[in-house]
Amino acid sequence: MTGLVIDKLSMRFDLPNGGAVQALQDVSLDLKQGELLSVLGPSGCGKTTLLNIVAGFLAQTEGEVRLNGKTVHGPDAQRGMVFQQGALFEWMSVRDNVSFGPDMKGTPKAESRKTVDHLLNVVGLQDFKDKMVYELSGGMQQRVALARCLANDPDVILMDEPLGALDALTREKMQSLVLKLWKETGKTIILITHSVEEALLLGERLVVMAPRPGRIHKEYRLPFADLGVNADLREVKKHPDYNATREEILNMIWNMEEEIMGRSEETA
Amino acid sequence: MGQIVQDLSGELAQLFLSILGALPFILGYVALILLSMFIWTFLRAQMGRVRDYTSLKTVTFGDESAVISDKAASVISIVLIFVIWGAFTGSNWLPGPLHAPGPFVGEDAFTYTIEGPNGAQADATVYVSVHPQGVAPVPPEFDEGTGPIRNDSVVVQAYRSKLISWDANDDVTRDDGVKIVAVDGRAIDADTDVDVGFGRVALTDKGTLNFEPGQGWQMENIWLPAPDSVWRRLVSVSADGYQNVTLAEHLSYSLFRVIVGFALGALVGIPLGYAMGLSNWFRGWFDPIVEFMRPVPPLALIPLVIIWAGIGEQGKIILLFLAALWIMAIGARSGVSGVKITKVHAAYSLGASKWQILRHVIIPNSLPEIFTAARVAMGVCWGTVVAAELVAAEKGVGKMIVAASKFQDTDIVLMGIILIGIIGFGIDMLMRWAERVLVPWKGKG
Numbered sequence: 278m279t280g281l282v283i284d285k286l287s288m289r290f291d292l293p294n295g296g297a298v299q300a301l302q303d304v305s306l307d308l309k310q311g312e313l314l315s316v317l318g319p320s321g322c323g324k325t326t327l328l329n330i331v332a333g334f335l336a337q338t339e340g341e342v343r344l345n346g347k348t349v350h351g352p353d354a355q356r357g358m359v360f361q362q363g364a365l366f367e368w369m370s371v372r373d374n375v376s377f378g379p380d381m382k383g384t385p386k387a388e389s390r391k392t393v394d395h396l397l398n399v400v401g402l403q404d405f406k407d408k409m410v411y412e413l414s415g416g417m418q419q420r421v422a423l424a425r426c427l428a429n430d431p432d433v434i435l436m437d438e439p440l441g442a443l444d445a446l447t448r449e450k451m452q453s454l455v456l457k458l459w460k461e462t463g464k465t466i467i468l469i470t471h472s473v474e475e476a477l478l479l480g481e482r483l484v485v486m487a488p489r490p491g492r493i494h495k496e497y498r499l500p501f502a503d504l505g506v507n508a509d510l511r512e513v514k515k516h517p518d519y520n521a522t523r524e525e526i527l528n529m530i531w532n533m534e535e536e537i538m539g540r541s542e543e544t545a
Numbered sequence: 546m547g548q549i550v551q552d553l554s555g556e557l558a559q560l561f562l563s564i565l566g567a568l569p570f571i572l573g574y575v576a577l578i579l580l581s582m583f584i585w586t587f588l589r590a591q592m593g594r595v596r597d598y599t600s601l602k603t604v605t606f607g608d609e610s611a612v613i614s615d616k617a618a619s620v621i622s623i624v625l626i627f628v629i630w631g632a633f634t635g636s637n638w639l640p641g642p643l644h645a646p647g648p649f650v651g652e653d654a655f656t657y658t659i660e661g662p663n664g665a666q667a668d669a670t671v672y673v674s675v676h677p678q679g680v681a682p683v684p685p686e687f688d689e690g691t692g693p694i695r696n697d698s699v700v701v702q703a704y705r706s707k708l709i710s711w712d713a714n715d716d717v718t719r720d721d722g723v724k725i726v727a728v729d730g731r732a733i734d735a736d737t738d739v740d741v742g743f744g745r746v747a748l749t750d751k752g753t754l755n756f757e758p759g760q761g762w763q764m765e766n767i768w769l770p771a772p773d774s775v776w777r778r779l780v781s782v783s784a785d786g787y788q789n790v791t792l793a794e795h796l797s798y799s800l801f802r803v804i805v806g807f808a809l810g811a812l813v814g815i816p817l818g819y820a821m822g823l824s825n826w827f828r829g830w831f832d833p834i835v836e837f838m839r840p841v842p843p844l845a846l847i848p849l850v851i852i853w854a855g856i857g858e859q860g861k862i863i864l865l866f867l868a869a870l871w872i873m874a875i876g877a878r879s880g881v882s883g884v885k886i887t888k889v890h891a892a893y894s895l896g897a898s899k900w901q902i903l904r905h906v907i908i909p910n911s912l913p914e915i916f917t918a919a920r921v922a923m924g925v926c927w928g929t930v931v932a933a934e935l936v937a938a939e940k941g942v943g944k945m946i947v948a949a950s951k952f953q954d955t956d957i958v959l960m961g962i963i964l965i966g967i968i969g970f971g972i973d974m975l976m977r978w979a980e981r982v983l984v985p986w987k988g989k990g
Contacts, residue, residue: 332890332894333893333894334890334893351893352890352893352894353893353894353896354894354895354896356894357894357895358890358891358894360887360890360891361887363885363887363888364885364887364888364890364891365888365891366888366892366905366906366909367986367989368909368910368912368984368986377892377895377897377905378895378896381892381895381896381897381898381901381905382896409985409986409989411986411989422891425891425895426895429895429896431894435894
C-alpha cells in the first residue's frame with residue numbers, strides 16, 4: 278500500500294488567555310504515489326500547520342498520517358522538505374549542502390558523489406558545485422534546496438511556498454523545473470502556495486482550505502500540470518479552463534477573507 | 546544631602562573652569578584639522594579629479610556609504626600627534642625651528658639695587674648659570690667687584706628655582722637695614738616680580754631674592770618625556786629590563802594571564818551558553834546568575850579576588866576567567882538562539898540525529914556570534930589584566946608602569962601605555978583575521 282494518507286486530522290491548542298484555537302478540523306486527504314497536490318487558502322487556514330504535521334514537526338490532536346501504511350511520528354528522511362528560504366547551511370559549499378542527507382546516513386562521499394553531481398546537473402548548477410551557498414542568487418539557492426531534498430530520495434516532498442521569495446521571472450522558470458523534477462522522479466509532492474496561478478499550474482490536484490477552523494473547502498482535479506510538463510507554461514495559461522478556474526478560486530478565497538474581516542469587526 | 550549637592554556643584558564649577566581654560570587648545574586643534582583639510586583638498590584638486598561612482602554622487606551629506614575614512618587624514622593626524630608631542634618636548638626627532646620655545650639654559654645676568662636706611666643706593670650684578678637636568682652645573686665665572694655690595698652668582702637647574710643670599714658676601718647686610726628696591730632698574734617688593742628676560746626674580750618676605758629661570762612652552766621631562774626618550778627607554782628596557790625584570794617578561798606575564806584566563810572562560814562559558822540555549826531548565830537556572838554577573842565590572846571584583854586568592858597568578862586568572870565567562874556564555878547562548886528553525890527542520894527531515902544537528906547545524910551557526918563574543922572578551926580581559934596588575938602584581942605591564950610612576954619615570958609609563966594600546970589593537974586585529982578565515986559565512990545567512 279503505497280501513498281500518503283491523511284486521516285481525519287485535527288489540531289487544537291490552548292492559548293495562555295484561556296481560549297483555544299482549532300487550527301485544523303477533520304482534514305482528510307489521500308495521495309497516491311506520484312501525485313502532486315497544491316494547497317491554497319487565505320492566511321490562517323492552517324495550510325502550514327497541515328504541512329508541519331505531515332513533516333512531523335508538530336503533533337496532531339486527533340487522526341493520523343500514514344505513509345505507505347505506516348503511521349508517522351516525528352520527522353525523518355522519508356518526508357523531505359523545501360522551505361521558502363534560509364534553510365540552506367551557509368557554512369557549507371553547494372555540494373556539501375546537497376550531500377547533507379547521504380552524509381548524515383553515513384554514506385561515503387565517494388558513493389554519494391555521483392548522485393550529487395547528477396542532481397546538480399539536473400537543476401542546472403553544474404558550474405557552481407564548489408561555491409558557497411551565500412555566493413548564489415535566490416533562485417539558485419532554491420535549486421540547491423530542491424537538489425538537497427532529492428539527494429535523500431524521500432518518498433514525499435513537502436514544499437512550503439518554495440518559490441514565494443523569488444522574482445516573477447525566476448519564479449516562472451522554477452515552476453517549470455518543479456514540474457520537470459516531479460515527472461522525472463515520480464515523487465509525491467505537497468506544495469503550499471499563496472499564488473493561485475502557481476497552484477493551478479503545478480497542482481495535479483488542488484485543495485482550497487478555509488479558515489477557523491482550518492478545513493478543506495473544495496478540491497479540484499486539474500489538467501494543467503500534465504500539460505505544463507511538455508509545454509511552455511505561458512501556453513498552458515491560454516487553456517480555456519485556466520482563466521475560469523482561476524477566477525472561481527480567487528472569488529472563493531476573496532469571499533473567505535471578506536468573511537474573516539467581517540467577523541473580526543463584529544468581535545471588535 | 547544638601548551638603549553633597551553643594552560639594553558636587555562645586556566640583557562641577559571647577560571642572561567647567563578647567564574646560565574653559567583648555568578651550569583655546571581645543572579650538573587650536575580643530576583649526577589645525579580644518580586647515581589641513583583645506584590644504585589637502587586643494588592639493589588633490591591640483592592633482593586631477595577622481596571619476597569613480599562616489600564622486601558622481603550629488604548627495605553625500607547624510608549618505609553613509611559615501612563617507613569613507615580618508616587615509617590622508619589618518620596619516621596627517623598621526624604625524625601631527627608626534628609633531629605636537631615633539632614640539633612641546635623639544636624632541637631631537639624634530640628640527641629645531643619646529644620646537645616650541647624651550648626653557649632658558651645658559652648664562653646671563655641681572656642687576657639689583659639696594660637702598661640703605663639712610664636712602665643711599667648701590668647696584669650689584671647676579672651672574673646666573675642655568676643647566677638642564679642631568680648635566681653637571683658650571684658655576685659662572687665672575688668678578689665679585691669691590692665696595693659694600695659685591696656681585697653674586699647662582700647656579701639653577703632648568704624648571705627649578707633658587708634663593709639668592711645676595712648679602713652673604715657683603716659688608717652691609719639686611720641686618721643693617723639694607724634692602725633691595727629694584728631689579729634691572731625696575732621696582733620690586735614682596736608682592737611684585739620682575740621679568741628679567743630669561744626668568745623671573747621675586748623677593749621673599751625676608752628680603753631674599755628668588756630666581757626662577759624662564760620655562761618656555763615645553764613640558765618638563767617628568768611631565769611629558771619626548772618621543773625619542775620614550776623610544777630610547779623602550780630600547781634600553783627591552784635590552785636590560787626595568788627593576789631586574791625584562792620587558793619581554795612583563796609582557797609575557799600579562800599575555801599569559803589573558804590567554805589562560807580567556808581560554809578557561811571560553812572553555813566553561815561556551816558549553817554553559819549552549820546549555821542555556823538548548824534547555825529550558827538550564828536557561829532558567831543560569832539566567833539570573835548570568836544577568837546579575839554581567840553588569841558587574843570585572844575591575845570591581847579585584848579587591849575580593851585579592852582577599853580570596855592573593856596577588857599571585859591564581860587570583861589574576863580567576864579574575865580574567867570571570868571576565869570572559871559571562872561574555873562567552875551570553876555569546877554562545879545567543880548564537881544558539883539565533884539558529885533559524887527552518888535550518889533545524891530541514892536537517893531533521895534530511896535524516897539528521899540530535900547529535901548531528903548539534904555538530905553540523907547549531908555549532909557552525911553559532912560560531913559567528915561566538916567569535917564576536919571572543920573579540921569583546923579578549924578586549925575586556927586585556928583591560929582587566931592591566932588594571933589588576935596596577936593594583937597588585939609582581940610582574941606584568943601594569944606592574945611596570947605603576948612601579949615606574951612611583952619613581953617618576955614618566956617615559957616608562959608612557960612606553961607602557963603605548964605598548965598596552967598596540968597589543969590590545971593587535972589582539973583585536975588577530976581576532977578579526979581569525980574570524981574572516983574561520984567563519985567566512987558570518988552575516989551571510
